[in-house]
Amino acid sequence: MRDLFFLAFLGVFGLMGLRRPFLLVAVYCYIDIVSPQRLSYVLLNAIPISAMAFAAMVGSWLLLDDKKDCRFSARQGLMLILVAWCGYTTMTADFPVEALTKWNWVWKAIIAGIFLPLVLRTRLRIEALTVFMILCASTIIINGGMKTALSGGGYGVLNLMVENNSGLYEGSIISCVAISLIPLILWLTNHGTIFPPDWRVKGFCYALCLACMLMPIGTEARTGLVCLVILMGMMLVRSKRKFIYGPLIAVAALASIPFLPASFTQRMQTIENHQGDESAATRVAVWMWTLDYVKAHPGGGGFDNYLQNSFTYFAQSTITDGGGTRVERRLVTDKGRAYHSAYFEMLGEQGYFGFALWVLIHLICFIRTESIRRFYRKRDGPDEAWIAPYASALQQGHVTYMIGSLFVGIAYQPFIFMMLALQIGLDTYLTRLRKTAAKRDLAATLVARQGAVA
Secondary structure (H helix, E strand, O other), X not given: OHHHHHXXXXXXXXXXXXXXXXXXXXXXXXXXXXXXXXXXXXXXXXXXXXXXXXXXXXXXXXXXXXXXXXXXXXXXXXXXXXXXXXXXXXXXXXXXXXXXXXXXXXXXXXXXXXXXXXXXXXXXXXHHXXXXXXXXXXXXXXXXXXXXXXXXXXXXXXXXXXXXXXXXXXXXXXXXXXXXXXXXXXXXXXXXXXOOOOHHHHHHHHHHHHHHHHHHHXXXXXXXXXXXXXXXXHHHHHOOXXXXXXXXXXXXXXXXXXXXXXXXXXXXXXXXXHXXXXXXXXXXXXXXXXXHHHHHOOOOOOOOHHHHOEEEEEEEEEEEEOOEEEEEEEEEEEEOOOOOOHHHHHHHHHHHHHHHHHHHHHHHHHHHHHHHXXXXXOOOOOOOOOHHHHHXXXXXXXXXHHHHOOOOOOOOOHHHHHHHHHHHHHHHHHHHHHHHHHHHHHHHHHHHHHHHHO
């Protein structure tokens, strides 16, 4: 029954996309974020629906959509170079079979990030993609938030609809994504037009923000807690009432501690001492191995080259028993451990060149979004009041994601390329509007001068 529902849902959207091609963008986002094929029992597992949705999205744009306002930015060019470089490292990878498996979805995520700004040529489309990203992610977040509120969750215990906790269904990843979405959700409560922000929309958005904040608790992901603290700091800095909200947030955080699961507080304490947690200690060892690897292989080792790592390190833990409390050190040997960091993931797999490209793309997006925020922050007209808050929300979500990616290997996640596409699309859309306005003003000036001469 579930399979039939998914097929009917995707089929209806596909048919509607024949008249409104942009709806196929929504289908692609839904499939890449929710992964309904993983929720299906049989039917969708046997069909490459992600590749089909991608082909339908691009094909409908080529055949049916209006392309007169499309613009190709330098950042899209950099992303094109990045995907070409990833293709090269895949052909020369240390583990060709494993690298090809990862390449089969990475290239599509990056190309989608290049393609999406081409269709984001109106405010409605920019907002529509934002809404679909939020709603798609909320299918996982609401599920996890409700289970956390009812049961408290637990590390590796919270079931997010699937048993295989990869992609956005992995605890640290969904915690990072959930927190990074909060600024965009709050933006909809003030500036949304698809769903006008009445009490129902605001109520849903505030409840969804609460569910987002519950994700780090339910998954017991330290990454999520770090992201939440960073986001709160950025929002306070931009707030006009920081001296009111700051103390209120501090009091609320202290008041919530007694209600948190004991396992959550114990796990968060390992942030202070990475040697006290084997998972955290392993990450540091992997990062050191990666730095040594790229010194010998500046071009990187291709996807999943971490499979060859091997290292020995000391881990320490506090033991309390009948003899009292003592610190115990033990020698741990490990190998084939994942990077657990997007930065080291890019560095180890794509080398110095790929890492530099990736950092440059994110850095330019941050700078351009900040420029937009500053340029429009004093514009309060009905057609411009939404721009500066939206740029700020995108920027805060982007920074939050990049902070979280310090501790999770999510360099190629489709979600971040969609967020980059929103920033690029916003920039190219506003650039086109400014050029059109400048031409209109110039024409009006020339007409006025000709009238004066006559």
